[in-house]
Amino acid sequence: MMEVKTVRLIFICFSLLHGFAEALRCTSPTLESLFDALEREVFNKKHLRPVKKPTDALNVSVGMTLEGILGVNEKAQSVTSLLWQVLEWDIEGLSWDEKECGVRRVSVPRDKLWIPDVIIAEIMDEDTSPFIPYVYLYNTGRVYDDRPLRMVTSCRLEIYTFPFDIQNCSLTFGPFLHLAEEILAESKNVMQIQGEWELLDIKGAPRTLNIIAGSYSEIRYYIILRRRPILYVVNLLMPSCFLIALDLFSFLLPPHSVDRSSFKMTLILGYTVFLLLMNDLLPVTGNSTPLMNVFFSISLALMVASLLETVFITNIQLSGDQHGVMPNWLKVLVLRYLAVIVCVPRAKRNRHVAMSPHAPARAMNISSVSVDTPPVTPLHEPALDELRKLSKDLMAIRHHVDKHFKGNHMSQEWQMIGIVIDRLLFGLYIIFILICLITIVCVWTVSSSHVSS
Template identity: 65%
Template sequence: MTGVKTAGSIFICFSLLQGFVAALNCTSPTPGALFDALDKELFSKKRLRPVKSFSDSMNVNISIVVVGIVGVDEQAQSLTSFLWQVLEWNIAGLSWDEKECGTKRVSILREDIWVPDIRIGEFMDEDVSPQTPYVYLYNTGRVYDDKPLRVVSTCRLVIYTFPFDVQNCSLTFGSYLHVAEDIKIFPRFTAAQVLAESKQSIQTQGEWELVDVKADSANLDIPDGSYSEIKYYLILRRRPLLYVVNLLIPSCFLITVDLFSFLLPPQSVDRSSFKMTLILGYTVFLLIMNDLLPVTGSATPLINVFFSVSLALMVASLLETVFITNIQFSSSQYSAVPNWLSLLVLRYLAIVVCLPPKKKSNRVTVCLQPSREMDTGIIPSKDLQSVSSEKPQEKTPSDPALDELKTLSRDLTAIRLQVDKHFQGSNTSQEWLMIGIVVDRLLFGMYIVFISACFITIVCIWLWSNLENP
C-alpha cells in the first residue's frame, strides 16, 4: 500500500510539473480528433489563467501597427486612430504532435480559451472596433491574437503653432485587472520596427502625418500592487498646405495691398475709402475662413494672433490716413507752427525719412514809401477810395501822365499788401502740409518695420517649434 501511495504522489507531482494541461493525444490526424482533445484538455479550463501555478506570471507580447489616423478633435482633445493589435502568449504545458494531429496551427473561438484583459488606458468612447471572433493556436501552446481596433483616445493637444503643430499622443496598453505578478507585458517589436511597419501599412493620406513612434515599458504603482504597462507615443505632424494656401497667403496679400496703399497721395480722399474697403474685405475673409481655425479653450493659436495683428495694423494705417488727411485739408485754419515742432519735424525727422527741408527764399520785398497801412498789412477800402478821390488843394498845373502814375502806385501798394497777407497764410499752410508729409512717411516706415518684425517673429516661432519636435 505504501508503494502504491508513493507512486500516486509521484504521478500527481509529475502532472503538475507538466503545466496547465497535458500534451494532447489525437486519435487520428483529423480536425475532429484535434478538437475533441482540445475540448477535453483546454476548453473546459478556460476560466483559469493558463499557468503552471498561481505564483507564476504570464508573459504577454504586444505589438501594434498604425493603419490610419482618422481625425483629431481639438475641442474634445481626442485622437481617433485605427490600429492592428497583436497579442501573443503561451498556454503552459499545451502541445501536440504535428504529424499525429495533422496540423501545427488551428483557429479557435476566442470565447473558448482564457484571453488576457489588455485595454488602452486613454480610451474615451464606446468601442466600435470590428469583431474578430477567432485566434490562432499553435502546437507549441502559443496563442496568436490579431484584431483591429478603432481607438478614440484622449490626447493633450497643443495647437499654439497651428498649422505647423506637432502632436504627441500616447496609447497605454495594460491589464485592466491583473497586477504585474499575474501578467507582464513586453513589446514584440522595437519602436523603430513599429514605425517602419506603420508607414508601409498606413492607408490614410489626410491632414495628419505619422512622424515617429516611441515606446516605453513601465509599471504603474498603486497601494495594492503594480500593473505592467507599455506606452506607445504617436508623434503626429499636421500637413499645413491647406491652411497656408487658404489662410496665410491671402492674409499676406491683403497686408501687402494695405502697405502699398501708402503710395496714394495723402490729400486724396480715395486713400481713406480704399483702406476702409480693405478692412471690410479682410473682416469678411476672416468670417468665411473661421471654420478652418481650430476651436479650443486651452491656448490661443499663433495664427489667431497673426490675424489680430494684421487687422490692428490695417486699422492703425486707416487712423494715420485720417490724421494726415485732416492736416492736409484743414491746415489753413491752424495757427502758426510752433518753433519746437518745426525744428523737430522739418529739420530732424525730415532727414530721417529722406525728405530734406526746403531752403527759404532769399527774396526781399523793398517798399520805397512805407506807410501806416503797410505796417498793419491791410489798407481799408474807404482809405483807398479817399486816396483815389483826393484832390490837390493847391491849384497847380498838373501833368495827366504823372497823375496816372500816382494812382497806379497807390493801387499796386494795396495789391502788394493783400498778396503779402495771402502768402503769410500760405507759408503757414505749407509748413503744416510739410509736417503732414514727413509724419506720413515716418509712419509708413514704422508700419513696414512693425509688419516685418511681426512676420519674422511668427515665422521664427513656427520654425523653432518644428525643430524642437522633428
C-alpha cells in the same frame, strides 16, 4: 518492467519541472478532432489564467499599428485615431503535432479563451470599432489577438506654432484587474500614418505603479506627430500675405487721392471676409493662442491704421491751412526727429519777406515829400490823387499776398506732418512683413529639422 516505469516517472517529473505538458491527441487530422481535444483540455478552463501556478507570471506582448489620425479636436484636447492592437501570449502546457492534427494554426472564438484585460488609460469615449469574434491559436500554444481600435483619447495639444506644431501624445496600455505579479507587458511597435499628420518618432517605456494591494505593470507609448503645414500655408498664409502686400503697395498712391481710401476700405472688407471663410481651419483652444491668429490680428490692425492714417493725411492735404499754427512740440517731434528716422528731407524755408504795414506809409511820406518838393501846379492835382489811390490799392494787394504766403507756410508744415506719418507707417509695414517672414521661415525650419533627425 520496474525500470521502465521508473524512467517514465522520472521523465514526467522532469517535464513538469520545466513547464512541459503532454501534447493534445487528435484522433484524425481534421478540425473536428482538434476542436474536440481543445474542448476537453482548454475551452473548459477559459475563466482561469493559462499558467501552471497562480503565482506564475504571464507574459503578454503588446503591439500596435497606427493606421491614421481621423481627427484632432483642439478645443476638447482629444485625438481620434485608428490603430490595430496586437496581443500575444502563451497558454502554458498547450501544444499539438501539426501532422497528427492536420493544421498548425486555427481560429478560435474569442469567448472560448481567456483574454487579457489590457486597456488604454487615455481613452475618453466608447470604442466604436467593429467586433472581431476570433483569435488565432497556434500549435505551440501561442495566442494571437489582432483587432482594430477606433478610439478618442485625451492629448494635451500645443498649438502655439500652428500649423508647424509638433504634438506628443501618449497611449498607455495596462491591465485593469491583474497585477504586475500576474501579467508582465512587453511591446513591439510598427507604426504607419496617413493624412494631415506624419509620424516623427515613437517611444515605448514600461513602468510599474505601486499601490497598497500590489503593483500594476503598464506600457506607455509616446507618439510624436507633426502636422503637414502645406494646406494651411497655401490656404491661409499666402492669401493673407498677398492682401498685406496689396495694402503695402497702396502707399504708392497719392495721399490726397480719394481712390486710396476706397482701395484700402475694399482691402479691409476683403480681408474680413477671408478671415470669416477661413475660421474653420484655425484651431480653437483656451490654453494658448497660435502665432497665426496673432499674425492675422496684427495684419487687420495695420490695415485699419493705414486707412485712418489716409483719412488724416487727406484732411491735412485738402484743408491744412484751416488747422491754424502748428504746436511747437509737434513740429519738433515730427519734423525734426521722426523726419530724420524715415529719411524725409526738410522743406526749404520760403524766402518771401512780408512788408511791414508801416512800410507803405513811409513810402507814401517819401513820395509825398518828393512830390511836394517841386512847385505844385493845379494841373498835377488829379495825377497826385490817382497816385495816392494806386498806393492804397498796392497796400491792400501786398497785405493779401502776405496773408496768403503765411497761410501757405502753415499748410506746408501740416502737409509735411502727413508725409512723415505716411512714410513712418510704410516703414512699419515693411518691418512687420520682414519679421513675419523670418519667423515663418525659422519655425518651419525647426519643424522640418525634427523630421530629418
